[in-house]
Amino acid sequence: MNEIIVVIGGGIAGMEAVGTLLSLGHTPILIEAGPKLGGHVASWHKLFPDLSSAGELVSRLQEYMKGANIFLGTRVISLNRLADGYSLKLSNGMVINASAILLTTGFQLFDASRKEEYGYGVYDHVITNSDLEAWLAGRADARVPKNPEHIGFVHCVGSRDIKACNSQCSKVCCATAIKQAIEIKEKFPYARVYCFYMDLRLFGKKYEDFYVNAQRDYGIQFIRGRVSEVGETRDGALQIKAEDTLSGKPLKLRLDLLVLMSGIVRNDSIRELSLMAGLETDSDGFLRSVDNEYSVVESNRPGIFFAGACTGPKTVPETIAEARSAALSAHRYLQRTTIIR
Amino acid sequence: MMTERFETGFHPFVLPFLAGMVFVLGVCALKAVRVVFELNKADRKKWLLSLLRPDLILKNILDIVLDCLIHVRLWKRNRVLGFMHSSIAFGWFMIILLGHLEVLMYCPERLSTFYYPIFFDFFIEGGQTAVISRLMDAFLLIIITGIIIAFIKRFWSRIVGMRRTARPSFLNLVGLYSLWAIFPLRLIAEQYARAGDLNAAPWWAYSTALCVFMTVLPFTRYLHIPSEMLLITMRNAGVEISSPHRGMARVQADSCPNCGVCIDACPMNADPANLRHSTVYLTRQLRRGNEARIREISNKCMLCGKCTSVCQVGVDGPRMRILARATEKYRINLHFAASDVDSSAIGESGGGKSKGALLYFSGCMSQLTPKIGRSVESILRKAAVDYEWMDRDGGLCCGRPLYTAGRLKEAAELIERNEELIIGSGAGTLLVSCPICYREFREKYRLHGIRIVHYADYFCELMDRGRIRLDKGDICYVYHDPCELGRGCGIYDTPRRLISKAAAIAEAPKSRVESVCCGGSLGSLSLDFEHREKITRASLENLYASRADAIATSCPLCLTTFSRYSDRPVKDLAQIVDEQIIL
Numbered sequence: 001m002n003e004i005i006v007v008i009g010g011g012i013a014g015m016e017a018v019g020t021l022l023s024l025g026h027t028p029i030l031i032e033a034g035p036k037l038g039g040h041v042a043s044w045h046k047l048f049p050d051l052s053s054a055g056e057l058v059s060r061l062q063e064y065m066k067g068a069n070i071f072l073g074t075r076v077i078s079l080n081r082l083a084d085g086y087s088l089k090l091s092n093g094m095v096i097n098a099s100a101i102l103l104t105t106g107f108q109l110f111d112a113s114r115k116e117e118y119g120y121g122v123y124d125h126v127i128t129n130s131d132l133e134a135w136l137a138g139r140a141d142a143r144v145p146k147n148p149e150h151i152g153f154v155h156c157v158g159s160r161d162i163k164a165c166n167s168q169c170s171k172v173c174c175a176t177a178i179k180q181a182i183e184i185k186e187k188f189p190y191a192r193v194y195c196f197y198m199d200l201r202l203f204g205k206k207y208e209d210f211y212v213n214a215q216r217d218y219g220i221q222f223i224r225g226r227v228s229e230v231g232e233t234r235d236g237a238l239q240i241k242a243e244d245t246l247s248g249k250p251l252k253l254r255l256d257l258l259v260l261m262s263g264i265v266r267n268d269s270i271r272e273l274s275l276m277a278g279l280e281t282d283s284d285g286f287l288r289s290v291d292n293e294y295s296v297v298e299s300n301r302p303g304i305f306f307a308g309a310c311t312g313p314k315t316v317p318e319t320i321a322e323a324r325s326a327a328l329s330a331h332r333y334l335q336r337t338t339i340i341r
Numbered sequence: 342m343m344t345e346r347f348e349t350g351f352h353p354f355v356l357p358f359l360a361g362m363v364f365v366l367g368v369c370a371l372k373a374v375r376v377v378f379e380l381n382k383a384d385r386k387k388w389l390l391s392l393l394r395p396d397l398i399l400k401n402i403l404d405i406v407l408d409c410l411i412h413v414r415l416w417k418r419n420r421v422l423g424f425m426h427s428s429i430a431f432g433w434f435m436i437i438l439l440g441h442l443e444v445l446m447y448c449p450e451r452l453s454t455f456y457y458p459i460f461f462d463f464f465i466e467g468g469q470t471a472v473i474s475r476l477m478d479a480f481l482l483i484i485i486t487g488i489i490i491a492f493i494k495r496f497w498s499r500i501v502g503m504r505r506t507a508r509p510s511f512l513n514l515v516g517l518y519s520l521w522a523i524f525p526l527r528l529i530a531e532q533y534a535r536a537g538d539l540n541a542a543p544w545w546a547y548s549t550a551l552c553v554f555m556t557v558l559p560f561t562r563y564l565h566i567p568s569e570m571l572l573i574t575m576r577n578a579g580v581e582i583s584s585p586h587r588g589m590a591r592v593q594a595d596s597c598p599n600c601g602v603c604i605d606a607c608p609m610n611a612d613p614a615n616l617r618h619s620t621v622y623l624t625r626q627l628r629r630g631n632e633a634r635i636r637e638i639s640n641k642c643m644l645c646g647k648c649t650s651v652c653q654v655g656v657d658g659p660r661m662r663i664l665a666r667a668t669e670k671y672r673i674n675l676h677f678a679a680s681d682v683d684s685s686a687i688g689e690s691g692g693g694k695s696k697g698a699l700l701y702f703s704g705c706m707s708q709l710t711p712k713i714g715r716s717v718e719s720i721l722r723k724a725a726v727d728y729e730w731m732d733r734d735g736g737l738c739c740g741r742p743l744y745t746a747g748r749l750k751e752a753a754e755l756i757e758r759n760e761e762l763i764i765g766s767g768a769g770t771l772l773v774s775c776p777i778c779y780r781e782f783r784e785k786y787r788l789h790g791i792r793i794v795h796y797a798d799y800f801c802e803l804m805d806r807g808r809i810r811l812d813k814g815d816i817c818y819v820y821h822d823p824c825e826l827g828r829g830c831g832i833y834d835t836p837r838r839l840i841s842k843a844a845a846i847a848e849a850p851k852s853r854v855e856s857v858c859c860g861g862s863l864g865s866l867s868l869d870f871e872h873r874e875k876i877t878r879a880s881l882e883n884l885y886a887s888r889a890d891a892i893a894t895s896c897p898l899c900l901t902t903f904s905r906y907s908d909r910p911v912k913d914l915a916q917i918v919d920e921q922i923i924l
Binding site: 114116117119122123162163164165229230231232233234239241 | 708709710711712715733734735870900904905906
């Protein structure tokens with residue numbers, strides 16, 4: 001087998017797919033725009049629900065894909081359709097003729113500063129889920145106070161919100177918020193931690209246990225209701241207004257740290273690439289699969305496959321499973337076309 | 342040489358005209374009397390007294406000539422439409438005037454018949470050679486040109502620059518076609534008479550057309566002809582709308598000529614489904630007394646005020662709607678003024694902590710856009726202004742959202758409480774960043790000499806006095822005029838002056854008075870999110886057309902609304918100024 005499969009995007013989906021393709025005997029090429037592999041997960045601390053290390057997962061994947069051709073810091077400049085494949089021109093000057101392409105371009109986090117009422121980028125002690133994850137992973141952050149007494153989490157920031165132009169659920173934030181609430185409670189055992197939610201969507205394996213643990217063992221308070229506005233008092237603390245919609249009462253709370261659970265939105269940096277490839281966009285803004293039930297990894301173009309969050313919000317195990325599935329689909333596709341030829 | 346053709350000076354065909362004339366004069370007189378009695382006492386007195394003041398009499402006459410006859414405002418907006426309307430109005434007026442002059446000159450004893458000036462050529466022989474007659478012919482031709490344009494406009498409105506016109510009702514169509522018929526019929530009848538043919542048939546037709554027109558006039562848009570004159574005198578007397586249906590509101594509704602200029606102006610037309618909520622249909626429903634539709638139209642409107650600013654007769658659509666909303670009965674009475682406010686910032690219990698100093702009011706909307714308050718604070722600090730931020734940790738609402746929702750009593754309570762707080766603070770100047778609050782402060786508050794100033798004006802002053810200096814950056818901004826600040830308070834220039842000192846500035850095709858509402862307005866009670874999105878996108882398209890790199894505005898609501906969909910950065914004026922200050 002000498003056909004080339006190009007995998008675009010070196011997050012966990014891309015890495016898993018490349019590893020699987022290698023084990024199937026292909027010689028995939030991985031293109032990653034950033035300086036390192038692992039994508040979002042590489043900058044995270046722990047994964048739910050088992051609280052296993054995110055870094056270890058990335059290392060395992062790196063081991064799994066050993067020997068693959070990888071271009072870091074490289075972008076696809078142009079993509080042309082050929083009779084039996086695609087021609088890609090890369091930012092490093094290389095031109096690759098690929099028989100199949102696997103898009104694992106992932107997602108981007110909703111820019112929390114767009115919800116200005118939460119004061120991200122304006123107030124001193126407002127951070128996002130990804131900031132907190134980086135802080136938990138050991139990066140210093142002046143916005144996290146030394147000894148916070150009251151910490152709030154706001155769910156659904158930029159998700160299920162037509163005013164943020166995203167009406168879809170981001171799927172992973174509920175569990176992430178619970179995970180991060182537990183982690184921060186472990187760091188600051190005397191702090192009171194509040195989670196403001198619309199719904200808790202705890203659909204996955206062991207998520208419900210996770211939620212019960214957070215309440216019972218860690219004393220985290222879950223308040224159903226959105227935060228309406230955030231202000232900063234003269235002494236630099238945060239003051240939030242919200243409504244407890246279960247008791248029907250308005251709330252005013254002083255907080256020392258507010259964490260915004262930024263949602264998952266489509267990756268805008270692949271817009272041009274998807275236009276060049278003639279790929280369709282679904283009504284939620286993500287890349288469109290042939291269907292959303294059976295052929296999630298297949299695109300409307302022959303020989304182009306999807307894996308991971310480029311088609312919508314996904315959890316880590318879903319992404320990994322999809323990457324294997326997409327690798328297999330690409331493998332079968334090449335076998336079929338070889339036989340025809 | 343002119344001679345009377347008939348000894349009696351009468352022919353039965355004048356009867357339809359006379360009947361129509363008596364009818365229209367009678368009905369209009371009754372309507373006028375009713376309106377005057379509907380005014381509240383103070384307004385009625387004000388109006389009656391104004392009719393005796395020589396300066397106002399002169400102004401009334403001048404306004405009536407300029408607005409009703411020559412249609413100066415329409416000329417300024419659209420020359421073709423201006424010509425069309427003034428040719429018919431002014432031309433007809435001149436024909437009537439000259440007709441009377443003719444009778445006065447050649448057969449003054451017939452002036453009392455009423456109909457001689459109208460049917461002159463039938464009763465008098467040899468009149469057509471006189472200068473007056475030639476002049477009248479010229480005016481008749483001008484009118485007919487106007488009618489030809491009106492005819493074309495009826496079927497192809499774009500030719501006169503109107504995308505959409507008001508849908509006429511049946512009676513309006515009767516009025517329209519009879520009006521169109523009057524002048525060609527007059528021309529034909531006159532030609533018969535001048536040729537010596539005294540066939541009465543064309544004169545019957547002419548008289549009948551006049552009769553039909555005058556009979557339907559009180560029930561159609563043509564009521565605006567007499568009504569507008571009454572409106573002008575009342576407006577010059579300072580009468581304002583104080584009831585949703587009666588008095589001044591009725592005069593304004595009756596004065597609407599259904600020209601439809603407000604339809605194209607209305608930002609809601611981004612979705613054609615909302616065209617039926619334009620002010621022209623509000624005045625129509627007010628005349629019909631269709632309460633359900635009045636409520637629907639009133640609640641839907643965003644109160645951006647563009648219809649009023651382009652209206653040829655000055656129908657105050659927003660005010661009419663607010664009063665219509667005020668008729669709604671609510672089961673629950675709210676007392677927002679009773680909410681606890683932390684007034685320690687401005688000196689508790691009116692201690693007058695900030696004597697003579699600057700008091701900054703950012704408003705509730707700015708709680709959702711903290712960058713604005715931050716920037717204002719930063720500018721004040723850089724300019725070394727001594728200030729207190731009245732509602733930094735939350736304050737009372739200025740009352741405008743309640744006022745626009747028609748909850749006048751609740752708004753008044755808030756205003757009263759805020760007045761206490763502000764006056765008690767001892768401040769000398771009230772600085773306001775939100776145009777919604779600013780307009781409410783200006784129009785509704787009595788602050789006993791405390792200066793109320795919008796930050797655009799204030800920062801301009803700081804700049805002029807050298808307290809702040811701006812470094813001209815290389816970003817090009819297009820400035821969006823917020824409805825409440827531009828059309829609402831007439832502030833257009835100071836924001837542009839500030840931006841042009843801090844950056845390059847471009848103009849959108851529709852700006853200033855013509856600015857398109859952002860779609861986020863608090864004014865609407867029932868406009869849904871999808872329709873608002875369409876309005877926002879249409880408003881953004883207008884701003885994009887300037888090819889600017891970024892959008893500037895000076896309203897927290899416009900800022901939030903545009904930020905949702907804009908493909909380029911949206912910034913508040915205060916942010917731009919703050920970023921470009923040279924320390």
